[in-house]
Amino acid sequence: MSISVLGISGSPHRHGNTETLLDSFLDGAKTTGAEIEKVVLKDLDYAPCRGCNACHKSGECVVRDDAIVLFDKVLKCDCLAIASPIYTMGITAELKGFIDRGQFLWARKFIFKTLYFTDDHIRRHKGLFISTAGQNWDHVFDGAFPAITAIFNGTGFEYYDNIIANNMDEYKGIRNHPTALKEAFEKGQNVVALLEKMQKDAAQPA
Numbered sequence: 405m406s407i408s409v410l411g412i413s414g415s416p417h418r419h420g421n422t423e424t425l426l427d428s429f430l431d432g433a434k435t436t437g438a439e440i441e442k443v444v445l446k447d448l449d450y451a452p453c454r455g456c457n458a459c460h461k462s463g464e465c466v467v468r469d470d471a472i473v474l475f476d477k478v479l480k481c482d483c484l485a486i487a488s489p490i491y492t493m494g495i496t497a498e499l500k501g502f503i504d505r506g507q508f509l510w511a512r513k514f515i516f517k518t519l520y521f522t523d524d525h526i527r528r529h530k531g532l533f534i535s536t537a538g539q540n541w542d543h544v545f546d547g548a549f550p551a552i553t554a555i556f557n558g559t560g561f562e563y564y565d566n567i568i569a570n571n572m573d574e575y576k577g578i579r580n581h582p583t584a585l586k587e588a589f590e591k592g593q594n595v596v597a598l599l600e601k602m603q604k605d606a607a608q609p610a
């Protein structure tokens with residue numbers, strides 16, 4: 405079975421720095437034989453979490469919109485690439501709004517205990533964070549990492565790697581960055597090759 409890679413673009417700016425970096429990663433994954441899908445949050449119809457806590461009583465979200473459909477896809481893919489530019493030292497509103505809607509999964513894990521990911525499942529599901537930022541400051545991505553860690557933990561992915569490029573203001577765009585697009589392409593190839601190998605090894609008789 406081929407490896408499925410889902411890319412989620414959290415940038416409101418179509419085909420900007422961050423989505424371009426995500427595309428390069430997905431292209432690399434595709435050349436290695438993965439089945440890829442890209443979802444652009446800006447084009448979806450979903451509301452922020454209401455904080456109604458109905459999911460704490462049922463394990464289901466009462467708001468039946470595109471966020472629920474996307475969480476279904478997240479739970480089915482082998483590799484999840486989440487992309488967001490840095491907006492005001494963190495992730496975009498589009499991405500944070502989506503991540504918050506995963507509260508029903510938190511309820512299933514910690515209240516109902518109906519959702520559980522084995523260590524082997526987590527090892528075989530890789531999550532990558534893809535981001536760009538304007539500033540030339542090494543710590544500019546730090547504010548984004550906790551929410552990305554939370555969604556990978558909540559959906560059963562090992563937080564495998566980051567593909568991040570800062571200093572976009574000076575480079576005047578990701579296409580002028582000396583290494584980022586190539587790095588993203590190669591990381592797409594490498595993670596799919598690794599997951600394929602893990603799948604083959606698991607299918608071998610002991």
Ligand SMILES: Cc1cc2nc3c(=O)[nH]c(=O)nc-3n(C[C@H](O)[C@H](O)[C@H](O)COP(=O)(O)O)c2cc1C
Nearest residue numbers: 415417420421422489490491492493536537538539
């Ligand atoms: C509303 C807004 C807030 C931003 N905040 C930051 C910031 O806090 N730090 C930073 O380094 N860059 C910041 N930037 C710059 C973007 O992170 C940068 O231009 C990025 O590459 C844009 O990616 P995109 O083309 O995918 O939108 C901000 C840009 C916008 C539009």
